[in-house]
Amino acid sequence: MSQQHPDRSTASRPARPDASMSLLTNAMDHSLDDGYAQAAARRGVEGRSGLPRTVRAKLGLAAGLVLAALVVTVGAAQARVSAPELAKERQELISRINEGDERTDALQGSVNRLRKDVEARQRKALQKHGGDGAEVVGLLSGSLPVHGPGIKLVVDDAEDTQDTDSGGPRQGSGFSDNGRVRDRDLQRVVNGLWESGAEAVSVNGQRLTALSAIRAAGDAILVDNKPLVPPYTLFAVGPGQKLSTAFQDSADGQYLQVLEENYGVRTSISTQDDVRLPAAPSLIVRTAKPVQTGEGSRS
Template sequence: MCGMPQQPPIRSIPARPSRPDASMSLITNVMDHSLDDGYAEAAVRKRAAGESGMPRTLKARLGLAVGLVLAALVVTVGAAQARVAAPVVAKERQELIDRIDRETAAADKLEGNVDKLRSDVSARQREALRHSGGNAQADLVGILAGATEVHGPGVKLVVDDAKEATTGGGGNPRETSGFSDTGRVRDRDMQRVVNGLWQSGAEAVSINGQRLTALSAIRAAGDAILVDNKPLVPPYTVLAVGDGKRLSTRFQNSPDGLYLHALQDNYGIRTAISVESDLRLPAAPSVIVRTAQPSSEKGTS
């Protein structure tokens, strides 16, 4: 009895264990596919285009070239506009210079006419005083007041800036003037020079042809020195009428003369003093009689 072929025993395949997170399918899907498929496809296309497109170095060079071209274009346009505007600016500047020159010439002419008229008025006043019994005392008063022209012996003092003005420096005897340029002559310096000459016996003083009176003011406007509101430029020539030799000696030995000598030694300010046999000083341009009283010789009725 033949038996039936024996079949191999059937082995049971163990069941695949289920995932512990099988019940959280939505969360699992989000974790496994964090990037949306559309975004993933776009990233793949971008990488493909980058690999097959223009190299990055060439792109950078092209960008730099474009930037340089644009910069050159801007500079060219600016230069062209400046070239077009330059003649207009130059023309306006020249017109302004010409106008200033014309106005300055007109002002100088008017000032000359005023000086002539003042001289004529002064001459007529002196003539009237002589006809009305003017005396030597009146002439002396006119000289001391600066109302009349004077000439005679005296002293010529020239004060000039240093050749190379230096800035700053301690121990400046002119600190109170508020300037730091120690090589320049300042208004305070000229005030001391003039006061020193008056105290040393000067009868009449002028600076650069500008006659000084008891009411004259020496001030500063920026770097310029003003005498009665008229600007002066260095060198400053001071003329003082008086006993020349004695006036020179007394001034140089006075505190103001020693001050000027210190400026020369310490700051290079240039000075030169000389005794002159004949100096001519003009009359002050604007002397106004403020007070007057009748002469004691004639008396009053």
Template sequence: MSLITNVMDHSLDDGYAETAARRRADGDGGMPKTLRAKLGLAGGLVLAALIVTVGAAQARVAAPVVAKERGELIDRIDQETEAVDRLEDSIDELRADVSVRQRDALRDSGGDGSTLVGILSGAVAVHGPGVRLVVNDAKDTSVGGGSDARSTSGFSDTGRVRDRDMQRVVNGLWESGAEAVSINGQRLTALSAIRAAGDAILVDNRPLVPPYTVLAVGDGGKLSERFQNSADGLYLHALQENYGIRTAISVEDDVRLPAAPRVIVRTAQPITEKGTS
């Protein structure tokens, strides 16, 4: 209890108390004593108050301007968004018109073979008997062993499906008699490109993800047999044996392939009869 009483009675340290008393005696503490010091303090306070007042006034004046600029920016964004939407609608209409004109041109110039020309070019949707081939990465994409089925193509020892694999699969189906081919719903044409971007496979610059479902229209039984016995079919089988890549092929009574998004003729020249210039 005596300790608590002493702390309560002497809450300020004796050294602090002596220093404060000495400053009071010397006239160093408290408010400024001279007129100059008082005027300096008053000027400082007035200047600080003026800065605060001017800042508040400027903020109040600028607030409506900022709000107006923000509103104008929002209006411009809405206008540009509407303009983009209109342009996209116009593009869709033009694409539909181009597709109709392409089909009419094929019909007018191709005669009885216009349907076949449209199918082979990918300009029209097609369905019929064919095969379904599913190619997927290995469960463990780091497995490998035996002879390197892809050593000549510069591939690493991995169970991941590569763009070169899908190129060989598609070319093998074409060579085996396929009339139309698609990968994951992406219709292939004579101008289609299968490329790689890192680990992703791009078909006409559109990324695809495994499993890769390849649909091919043709004589289902013969197409399946010819493909599996072809060099590309044996190549795919070697990938399955050596790398664990999963494949499954089945004959289908009816497979449906969409039309290609666009069919672009890059070069063309008129055909002239012999003997004419």
């Protein structure tokens, strides 16, 4: 018997490198499903297209197109009709805003006239009860504007207002020791100006009186409940160079110098030939009467 041997060509044929990835190879060789290919071939043979073939289908398509065109046309017409209405409403709103501004201006004018009338009545009352010293009383109380020689003092925050750990005149006051001007700093400066001989003082255009209050609200400084923004510009009416020298030599002037040297607070002072300060707004005149003492009264 003869022994059959396998085909040498078959035995010696090397295996494909991707033989172990038959699934991936098949997916790459047949990326399109066979069913899709067969359906496309039949459609080509039969001459079919995407358009409807029956009359009913064509009428339905035409009706849909007409309806879509009608919707677009109606929408455009409505937009065209509503455009003038929107413009009219916008114009009415602008007119109402302008009318409100005019009423506000008229009310502000009335306030200014009433304020001037009150100031005139106050001056008249001072003249009646103050005699020849009424004008001096009005200037000292802040009810009258004043002008004359004086000084200009500018106090501003330091360029770098980060907190510092060093001690100083502010230590233990509840505020962080940094280069920001605080309300107590401004209080000391104003008191130093009064003590040095200033006859009238203003801060950022606001006249100070004996009843003025300088307080803090967070990091903001309030003068008579009005917030101020740095730099703080102080004008003081007084004997120019003499007032400047007296303030810089005073304890409060030295305090301001310490703030400048240790905390970087920026300051500048200069004499002025003519300083003009307005009258204090809404000045309330108060009178005091001596207490009647007698037998049985308690001191």
